[in-house]
Amino acid sequence: MTASTHRLQHLVPATLIFALAATVTWLSFTREPADAFLFPRIISVVMIGLAAWNFARAALGLARVGTGLSTGLLIRTAPGVAVTLVYVFFVAKWLGFYAASWLACVMIYALYDPTPHSSAAWAKRILVPAGFTVIIYLLFNTLLKVQTPRGIFF
Numbered sequence: 001m002t003a004s005t006h007r008l009q010h011l012v013p014a015t016l017i018f019a020l021a022a023t024v025t026w027l028s029f030t031r032e033p034a035d036a037f038l039f040p041r042i043i044s045v046v047m048i049g050l051a052a053w054n055f056a057r058a059a060l061g062l063a064r065v066g067t068g069l070s071t072g073l074l075i076r077t078a079p080g081v082a083v084t085l086v087y088v089f090f091v092a093k094w095l096g097f098y099a100a101s102w103l104a105c106v107m108i109y110a111l112y113d114p115t116p117h118s119s120a121a122w123a124k125r126i127l128v129p130a131g132f133t134v135i136i137y138l139l140f141n142t143l144l145k146v147q148t149p150r151g152i153f154f
Contacts, residue, residue, distance in 0.1 A: 007061050009070065014051075014058035021051035036147045083107045096151030098137050105129030 025044040028037050057063045087104040095103065106129050115121045140146040 007058070010058040010063040011055075014055045014063070018048075018051040018055040021048040024048075039144055039146050079111050080108050083111070092149045092151070094151050096153040097140075097148035098133055099151065099153040100149075101136060102129050102133040105132055 021044065024040070025048045028040040028044045031037050054063075083104055087100055091103065092100040094100070106125055109125045109129060110117070110122075113121065113125060140148055
């Protein structure tokens with residue numbers, strides 16, 4: 001692997017992450033009501049700062065840990081990325097944030113869990129995301145009072 005290929009394998013994901021952080025930051029500062037977007041604004045400012053630092057390290061060739069984004073890794077992560085994109089752009093608004101989060105977690109868990117697809121494994125694949133969903137509900141709704149997308153469930 002040449003040095004330019006190695007740098008490119010770090011620069012492409014760093015650029016994508018920076019673009020995502022910039023989009024989230026822009027959206028959080030342009031949406032109304034402003035009070036509902038206070039938490040996303042705080043998180044997005046931290047996120048874009050870290051993304052800019054990551055991008056600068058990749059652009060300057062300082063990111064030397066790991067092999068970067070290989071074709072094999074891209075192929076293995078594509079199903080999870082597809083589930084996440086469908087969740088973010090469609091299902092969260094239709095089902096509601098918490099129901100869609102549970103469903104996305106179950107799907108990603110089922111995609112990447114190496115255990116056989118038996119009934120015991122499915123029980124675990126359903127219960128672990130349910131526990132995670134309860135935790136994010138308590139965190140976002142009860143503690144932080146964050147408005148989440150409402151859908152047909154809640």
